[in-house]
Amino acid sequence: MVDASEATVDKGTDWAAMMDIVKGQVVQELGWDEDADSSISEALENELGDPLLDEETDEVVDAVLLWWRDDDGDLIDGLVDAGRNLGDDGSIWLxxxxxxxxxxxxPGEIAESAQVAGMVQTRSTRLGGWQGACLVAGGNKR
Structure with a gap:
């Protein structure tokens, strides 16, 4: 298997636009590790003009960037925790x-975990060496 951090990434890709992240929003990043694609995080920070918030924040956020790997634990718990600071119309990018x-x-685990956590997946897209799933609260269709 290839390590996700070794995958070729197009540095010119507008990750923020692909994720509907715009200036003025507040974004929290969880689960970042050495294998995460820092070009995605940096692109979001460039669009926002502010750093991404970490797990220590108690601020209400518009979006959460949640890096998750198969061995990170229970995905349901991870999604519930990621949603703690999420505003009513916010989204989690898993x-x-x-x-x-x-x-x-x-993908079946993602769908099942999202449903149990009270979320629905609104779309899925490839982000370099990572697969992105946009999740919102069950009643929102963002």
Whole structure:
């Protein structure tokens, strides 16, 4: 298996636009580790003009960037924890290593975990060596 951090990433990709992240929003980043794609985090910070908030914040956020790997624990708990600071119309971008790479999370597990956590997946997109799933609270169709 290939490590997600070794995947080729197009530095010119507008990650913020792909994730509907715009200036003025507040974004929290959870689960970042050495294998995470820092170009995605940096692109969001460039768009926002502010650093991403970490797990220590108690501020209400518009979006959460949640890096998750298969061995990170219970995904349901991770999604519930990620949603603690999320505003009513906010979204969680669950980033998991792309298929065929170390740490891949089965799409069925993502769908089931999101449902149990009271969320629905509104879309899915490839973000470099990571697969992004946009999750919102069950009643929101953002």
């Amino acid at each position: 980033l998991t290593p792309a298929a065929g790479t170390a740490g891949t999370v089965d």
